[in-house]
Amino acid sequence: MSTPLIDKYVQAFLETLLMVSVSAVIAIVTGLLLAVVLTVTAAKSLYPRPRFNKALSITINVFRAIPFIILLVALLPVTRFLVGTTLGTWAAVVPLSINLIPFYARIAQVSLNDVDPGLIEAARAMGCRRWHIVRHVLLPEALPGIIGGMTVSVIAMINASAMAGAVGAGGLGDLAIRYGYERYETRVMFEVIVVLVALVSLIQFAGEWLARRVDHKR
Numbered sequence: 001m002s003t004p005l006i007d008k009y010v011q012a013f014l015e016t017l018l019m020v021s022v023s024a025v026i027a028i029v030t031g032l033l034l035a036v037v038l039t040v041t042a043a044k045s046l047y048p049r050p051r052f053n054k055a056l057s058i059t060i061n062v063f064r065a066i067p068f069i070i071l072l073v074a075l076l077p078v079t080r081f082l083v084g085t086t087l088g089t090w091a092a093v094v095p096l097s098i099n100l101i102p103f104y105a106r107i108a109q110v111s112l113n114d115v116d117p118g119l120i121e122a123a124r125a126m127g128c129r130r131w132h133i134v135r136h137v138l139l140p141e142a143l144p145g146i147i148g149g150m151t152v153s154v155i156a157m158i159n160a161s162a163m164a165g166a167v168g169a170g171g172l173g174d175l176a177i178r179y180g181y182e183r184y185e186t187r188v189m190f191e192v193i194v195v196l197v198a199l200v201s202l203i204q205f206a207g208e209w210l211a212r213r214v215d216h217k218r
Contacts, residue, residue, distance in 0.1 A: 008175060009195075016173075019171055020161055023092075023093050023096035023100065027099075030105075031107075034102075035107075035111075036138075038105070046130040060105055060106065061102075064102040064106065068160050071095055072095045072164060079094040088169065088170060089169060089170045092164040104153040111144075114142065115138055120137060145211075147207060151208065151211070
């Protein structure tokens with residue numbers, strides 16, 4: 001493999017890491033916040049707001065139903081407004097984040113809903129404030145599931161970043177399209193797949209290890 005091509009691999013890999021890491025932070029933080037809001041505003045929960053809860057739930061479902069490639073195109077004006085361009089690595093962060101926020105919000109919500117209601121009732125009986133219950137009971141008890149959801153979401157984001165590369169976002173997807181598909185260099189396509197599989201496997205292993213470690217410490 002020539003040095004220029006190796007440099008392209010390194011550059012594409014770093015672009016993918018940048019896209020995924022920045023988008024993951026935005027999506028996970030925002031998605032977890034939405035999940036907490038959905039959980040505590042449900043009927044008979046800590047802050048019951050049924051109408052607000054239903055409206056938020058419908059909004060999340062709408063965004064979840066939109067295929068990423070359509071969302072990518074639909075958000076072009078928003079992307080241009082926020083980052084000043086619709087091409088490149090930073091431009092991909094906007095649709096990637098918005099695509100994964102509702103996805104992770106639902107995963108985190110499931111983990112929060114699985115927390116034993118008896119623990120919450122016991123905390124309320126002890127006179128704990130509602131926010132303290134969220135901070136010291138709800139989130140810690142759901143943490144292993146939340147971390148597992150992060151792992152799934154980051155892997156889904158890697159897949160989406162490869163798709164974003166096909167429309168000028170850079171990264172490994174762009175490399176596979178430009179060299180592996182357009183120039184019929186099958187080896188490049190295969191090597192990109194190997195890199196992506198290795199990256200996904202590493203993230204899966206790290207996520208499972210961290211979830212087990214947190215679960216054992218509870």
